Amino acid sequence: MTNDDDAAARRVAGQPRGGGRRESADAAARRIADGVFWLGGCLSAFSAGEEVHYHVSSYLVIGSRATLLVDTGDPAHRPLVLDQLERALGGRPLDYVFPTHPEIPHAGNLPALLERFPGARVVGDVRDYALHFPESEGRFDAKRPGDAIDLGGREFRFLPAYIRDLENTLWGYDSGARMLFVSDGFSFIHDVPSPDGEDEPAHRPGQCRLLSSEMPAPPSVEQAAYGTGRALYWTKFVDVSSAFAEIERTLAELPTELIGPAHGNVIDDVDGMLATSLAAHRRVYEDARI
Ligand SMILES: [Zn+2]
Numbered sequence: 642m643t644n645d646d647d648a649a650a651r652r653v654a655g656q657p658r659g660g661g662r663r664e665s666a667d668a669a670a671r672r673i674a675d676g677v678f679w680l681g682g683c684l685s686a687f688s689a690g691e692e693v694h695y696h697v698s699s700y701l702v703i704g705s706r707a708t709l710l711v712d713t714g715d716p717a718h719r720p721l722v723l724d725q726l727e728r729a730l731g732g733r734p735l736d737y738v739f740p741t742h743p744e745i746p747h748a749g750n751l752p753a754l755l756e757r758f759p760g761a762r763v764v765g766d767v768r769d770y771a772l773h774f775p776e777s778e779g780r781f782d783a784k785r786p787g788d789a790i791d792l793g794g795r796e797f798r799f800l801p802a803y804i805r806d807l808e809n810t811l812w813g814y815d816s817g818a819r820m821l822f823v824s825d826g827f828s829f830i831h832d833v834p835s836p837d838g839e840d841e842p843a844h845r846p847g848q849c850r851l852l853s854s855e856m857p858a859p860p861s862v863e864q865a866a867y868g869t870g871r872a873l874y875w876t877k878f879v880d881v882s883s884a885f886a887e888i889e890r891t892l893a894e895l896p897t898e899l900i901g902p903a904h905g906n907v908i909d910d911v912d913g914m915l916a917t918s919l920a921a922h923r924r925v926y927e928d929a930r931i
């Protein structure tokens with residue numbers, strides 16, 4: 642249940658945090674669209690004496706009929722995520738949990754969520770989940786790309802993960818907010834120092850809930866390439882042009898105003914970030930050929 646990016650996140654979590662749980666205050670839930678909340682916390686580390694953050698985000702989608710949580714957040718943030726969720730739900734139950742893949746920052750709070758919300762069902766590519774969570778067998782509903790759930794007034798559709806680190810990763814799309822949920826895809830570092838010995842997508846304290854257009858400057862291709870090459874090591878060896886053609890086809894079919902990565906600021910300037918991300922992936926691939 643680990644990979645480069647998430648294993649590194651665990652290491653960051655183990656480092657001293659100068660402000661105690663200060664990241665919790667920075668990372669208060671934000672309503673980013675009608676019926677969509679950005680939840681989760683940040684892991685923090687120090688680099689050259691400066692504190693930097695790494696997102697471990699979840700997103701709550703609220704329809705008139707049902708509610709759905711994309712990714713569970715990290716167990717290090719369990720009380721924070723449960724508290725944010727209760728507030729955002731405003732007394733409604735959580736009906737669906739969609740871990741984009743079975744890694745700790747994405748599925749680690751599943752037992753706590755299923756205990757808190759006894760009616761909730763787990764949706765997604767849930768192969769092998771009963772092995773990880775045998776006590777919850779019977780609450781897993783397998784979904785394939787193209788399947789959809791009617792949340793009431795909006796539809797949540799499951800999509801292939803065009804950029805992924807595990808075979809059973811899925812992306813999602815909410816028709817209500819026209820928002821694409823991309824798991825480990827589209828994680829950028831911004832203009833901040835990387836934590837010592839770590840190369841994670843990072844932001845500064847206070848920037849935790851900023852949309853990409855609200856950040857002081859968009860990430861450069863170099864920064865995006867740096868984060869991409871470290872977090873998704875396989876992209877050194879795979880030409881992602883075809884993946885981006887698929888992503889562009891998806892965006893043409895499903896108009897997208899927001900992109901929600903698990904480990905990066907929410908993207909609201911979709912066209913610009915797509916161009917940067919594609920250029921970054923190409924840079925990583927071409928540099929690995931030299
Ligand atoms: Zn991840």
Ligand SMILES: [Zn+2]
Pocket residue numbers: 664667668682683694695696844845846847848849850
């Ligand atoms: Zn943060």
